[in-house]
Amino acid sequence: MPKLNTLSAPPDAASGTSQIDPPPAPASQLPEANKGPNIVVVGGGAAGLELVTRLGDRLGRPGRARITLVERARTHLWKPLLHEVAAGSLDPNAHEVNYLAQAHWHGFRYRFGEMVGLDRAAKKLHLGGTFDDEGREITPPRAIDYDILAIAIGSVTNDFGTPGAAEHAVRLETPAQAARFNRRLVNACLRAQTQAEPVRPGQLHVAIIGAGATGTELAAELHRTLREVIAHGLDRIDPQRDIRIVLIEAADRLLPALPERISRATRRLLENMGVEVRTGARVKEVTGQGIRLADDSFIPAELVVWAAGVKAPEILRDLDGLEVNRLNQLVVEPTLQTTRDPNIFALGDCAACALPGGAGFVPPRAQAAHQQADHMLAQIEKRLRGQELAPFVYRDFGSLVSLGHHSTVGNLMGTIFGRGVFIEGLFARMMYQSMRVMHERALNGTFHAVISFLSRGLSRHTGPSVKLH
Incomplete structure (x- = not known):
């Protein structure tokens, strides 16, 4: 399931930008004579962007290192907000961070592109070419030198190979996917309003697979926003009769990764709203008309969202011999260094960092990404001073x-x-x-x-x- 929304400790006040200091000089004005080490961060999610911003402020601006962010998107949106974009209750344009502007303000360089390979012997990161909607090349394939590499490319949805999931279920990994779902939702309402025949069964039904944080929050948000859309003059739709939101979870309760008391309270609130909750229900197949469960029962739905399970992107599976687990995550030491290359670190959802005492792994949560970015900042500074690195200690807030x-x-x-x-x-x-x-x-x-x-x-x-x- 996508990243859980969780609390995190605030950053050290000394590391943030002062609220009274004048704006820092832009990255374009940094001295070209900067001969420090190349520190490259791949991935501009919560962990990667926090890390590269603070590295730029601490090391890039004073000329102690060359800091580079590699990211295939143009803007950053905090991932826990995606369910609000999908429901239509949040305009992503008002909340996005532009990578080019962030780099200009914080002393690092932004390189538009996607990691497609790695040469550890030569310390080169390979980027694929990028193209616009008309197929014209924006940036060519190229390589970037690094001395220290931090990989923070997050996670993607894991549909476990369920038949029809890739073709018929919407995923909420990016703002573009969330916006696409919202357009389909509004279009379904407009279609139902203008068609000659009455609203057919299942036409305005939404099935959400996965009752983790994203699925649960989306169900609640959709309950409100669908009714508000209909209230704007779509009088042929009866919310009580025509709207149905079904939340489906294979485990025996909602939010299986969280304490049971939270699960019980959440289920009570959802059912009081009118959201239908199905636990202990494994999805067998997703079709263009709905969902078939393992017991062969069928849930009709015009829109299906897959919000169950995460894994690291496929590119990590064969990244010049770096060790990965069954979820494609890079296996790291307690210092967040990858097990087969001390010059390469991994953090966030794409890193498999063991908890002390064999208690599992650091969970894919927003607070973990923030804490690891904070830890990595200190580790890189220690690395540059030739000091011994410290292990990462996760704190659940x-x-x-x-x-x-x-x-x-x-x-x-x-x-x-x-x-x-x-x-x-x-x-x-x-x-x-x-x-x-x-x-x-x-x-x-x-x-x-x-x-x-x-x-x-x-x-x-x-x-x-x-x-x-």
Whole structure:
């Protein structure tokens, strides 16, 4: 399942951009005489972008190192927001970070492209060519030299080879996929409004496979936004009769990776909304008309979302001999160095980092990505000074699940409380919103994060609360 929305410790205040300092000199004004080591970060997700931003501020701007980000997208959107984009309750354009601008402001260089290979002996990262929608080349295939390489390319959906899943189910890995789902959702409503015949069974049904954080939050968000879309003059659609949202989970409860109390509270809230919850239900096949379960029962649905299971991208499976596990994740030492090359690090969802005492692996969560980026910053500075690297220690600060405007549930853990504390309602909602502020603070400092938070609050009152096109 996609990345869980979880709490994380705020970055060290000393490492963020000061709210009173003038804007830093752009990367284009950095001295070309910079002869420091080449530090390359592949992947501009939460972990990669936080790391490269802080490396640029600490090492790139003073001329101590050459910092480069390699990323195949143009903009960054915090992955826990994708379900809101899919539901139409969030405009991604207002929340995206432009990589080229971020590099210009924070002392690193952005290279548009996708990693397609690696030559560890020559210390070269190979990038494939990029092309526009008309097939014209934007950037040619090329190689980038590195002295230290950090791979943070995240995760992709794992459909476990389920027949029809790749063809008929929408995945929520990128803003483009989330926006595509939203367009299909609005189009389905417009089609039902204008067709001559009545709304047929299943025509406005949505089936969500996977009741982790993304699937659960999407179900709650869709319950509200679908009704708001219909309220904008689509009077031939009866929400009570025609709309059905089904959340399907193979495990015996929702949110199987979180404490059972959160699972019970979430199920209660979803069922009170009218979301149909099916647990202990394994999907056998996805078709153009709906979902067939292992017991051969069929759930009709116009739209199917696959939000169950994650794995690392296929490129890592054969990346010049680096060790991977069955989920394609790069196996790393406690220092986050890959097991077969001390010059290559991995962090975030694409890294398999064991927890102490054989307690499993660091989970694919937002808080883990943030903590590993923070740890990596210190490790690279130690590496440049010739000091011994320290092991990464993961701290679980709790988990939160947002059910839109209905409620938020979760637990807080760690040294703040000494034990897990269940929270629900307004306080939980405030804590959930603070996670995004923490991520923005790590990228652009406290002042920018606060201003962005306030501007989002004001913008909610200046137009429709859902995307209608």
